[in-house]
Amino acid sequence: xxPIDPESAAGAAEYAASRAAxxxxxxxxxxxxxxxxxxxxxxxxxxxxxxxxxxSEFTRNVNEGGxxxxxxxxxxxxxxxxxxxxxxxxxxxxxxxxRVTHVQERGNAxxxxxxxxxxxxxxxxxxxxINDFVRKLxxxx
Numbered sequence: 001x002x003p004i005d006p007e008s009a010a011g012a013a014e015y016a017a018s019r020a021a022x023x024x025x026x027x028x029x030x031x032x033x034x035x036x037x038x039x040x041x042x043x044x045x046x047x048x049x050x051x052x053x054x055x056s057e058f059t060r061n062v063n064e065g066g067x068x069x070x071x072x073x074x075x076x077x078x079x080x081x082x083x084x085x086x087x088x089x090x091x092x093x094x095x096x097x098x099r100v101t102h103v104q105e106r107g108n109a110x111x112x113x114x115x116x117x118x119x120x121x122x123x124x125x126x127x128x129x130i131n132d133f134v135r136k137l138x139x140x141x
Contacts, residue, residue: 040137046085048117050075057114059085064130066098066118074103074115081117091129097121 042062046069048055060068067083075081079100086093098117107113119127 040134042088042133042137044085044088046083048081048083050079050081060112060114062130063134064119064122064127066101066116068114068116070107070112070114072113074105074113075100077101077103077115080120083117083119087129087133089133091133094122094126094130096126 040061040063043058043060045056046059046067048057048069055071055073057069057071060070062068067085077100081098081100083096083098084093096119098119098121100115101118102116104111104114104116122130
């Protein structure tokens with residue numbers, strides 16, 4: 001089996017398709033679902049920073065409202081962060097400011113350790129590019 005390259009557009013799409021086909025999309029939620037927009041599995045490198053430091057990790061999923069960042073060193077809930085990431089397919093760099101809304105302290109194969117970041121400042125063009133990308137990933141082929 002060939003490994004999936006999450007840095008490429010094809011790799012990200014293949015990863016999302018394999019998760020959907022395996023039923024992984026229907027993840028078990030252990031708390032009340034607060035998202036207002038559907039999310040899509042997406043693994044891309046995200047650069048983020050706060051007052052103290054700058055980090056580079058990988059996303060797990062994204063929607064117009066925010067992103068989940070897989071990390072062994074999540075920031076505390078309430079921390080304001082600046083984010084920068086590329087959507088696959090050459091849609092350009094997404095820059096946003098957000099706030100850590102929840103922290104997954106203990107990770108496992110289904111729910112990795114990391115943090116959910118809600119976008120607070122995201123321009124309309126970037127929001128639309130994320131929406132378009134999520135719709136394409138979620139639509140039947």
